[in-house]
Amino acid sequence: MTRRVAVVYGGFSNERDVSVKSGINIAKSLERLGVEVLPFDLKRDTVADLLDVKTDLFFLALHGRFGEDGTIQGMLELAGLPYTGSDSRTSAICFDKEITYRLVDRSVELPVWKRVESDRDVEGWEIFPCVIKPVREGSSIGIHICDDQSILEDRTRELLVAYDSLLLEEYIAGREMTISIIDSKDGPVVLPILEIKPKKRFYDYEAKYIAGLTDFVVPAPVEESVQKSIIEKSVAIYKLLGCRDLSRIDGILNEDTFYFLEVNTIPGMTDLSDLPMSARAMGMTFEDVVGGVVEVAEKRNRR
Incomplete structure (x- = not known):
């Protein structure tokens, strides 16, 4: 190494x-x-x-x-x-939720969505509850669930002060799932699917990083056929977008349908982070994950 x-x-x-x-x-x-x-x-x-x-x-x-x-x-x-980690092209694509949605559109189910650049763009929106969020941001920062038009308009105006473009989409009720993928010499390895159960309305910044605000279940109790479908779609997205070394794919499972939300090309590696938790469920230590990433990157750079 x-x-x-x-x-x-x-x-x-x-x-x-x-x-x-x-x-x-x-x-x-x-x-x-x-x-x-x-x-x-x-x-x-x-x-x-x-x-x-x-x-x-x-x-x-x-x-x-x-x-x-x-x-x-x-x-x-x-x-x-x-x-x-992923190269500059893939990193830029995955960090932009709109571009990502456009590229994976035929590979997985997506919420109904539209781009928002001014408060006029939310006029006439009819799907509630809905979600308004920055196109380019992470860790659920700036995400708001809106139950009516008045709240949507207020949150949109607030966000447009800090961001030039937003994503407006329908709120998908269901089970929050995250799928961590790491590269190996034999190709992408999918870690056990993690189900996230926030004690707040959704998995926001506080729920992600404050102990006790979220429960985690791994492996997620999902029927074998549904699990297989989620894994296949996640690997397809990973390959389609050109991810490498490690990534995390997030989505919502509504009944038996998995709705894709985003890709994280540099997943969190804190004590509360999802990828290390999924790795432990597979019998991998933190050192196994980190050492594996180094070995894969080292091999790539020797070519």
């Missing part, structure tokens, strides 16, 4: 605090594997310094904008430096 790895975390998105936790966990895990770790807390005034780090591989633990959206990936590609 690669002997020196720079773990890049932090960043300057709304998910900085989560990224720091992910990065620290990954760094500690790599150290337990005997790897020399170079922690790198990415900030606006240290971006250029990243290119001067002497390392065999950059392990990206950045979440949100400027970290998961292809920005850093593109910079490293231009410099010819190896890193973990």
Whole structure:
């Protein structure tokens, strides 16, 4: 295995605090594997310094904008430096919920949706409850469930102050499912499906990162035929979008229909994160996951 790895975390998105936790966990895990770790807390005034780090591989633990959206990936590609995770093209696509929806439209069921750029775009919307959310954001930041037109208009105006484009879609009631996929030498490996049971109305930022606000069931109790369908669709999306190393696919199971919601190309690696939880259900340790990602990335970069 690669002997020196720079773990890049932090960043300057709304998910900085989560990224720091992910990065620290990954760094500690790599150290337990005997790897020399170079922690790198990415900030606006240290971006250029990243290119001067002497390392065999950059392990990206950045979440949100400027970290998961292809920005850093593109910079490293231009410099010819190896890193973990999806490339800049796939990262940019998956971070943009609208582009992702358009590309996977024929591969999986989607909520009824439309792009919103002004408060006029929500006039005449007839499906309630509905969801309004930023097109390019992570960790459920900025997501609102709206039960009527008045609430929808208010939330839309609020969000348009911070974001130039939003996604409006029907609210799908059902069971929240997440499917984690990691690469191996034999191809993508699907970890046990995780069912998320938030004690709030939906799996928002607090429910994701505050212990006790969400219950998790893994493997999710799903009929074998439905489970097979979810796995097949998730792998198809993973391959279609060009994901690599590790990703997480989220959706809602309504009766026997799986509605796709989004792809996370740099899943959280905190103590409460979904992918490590699914890995444990498969008998994998945190070191197995992190070490496997490094090995796959190392093999790719030797080609």
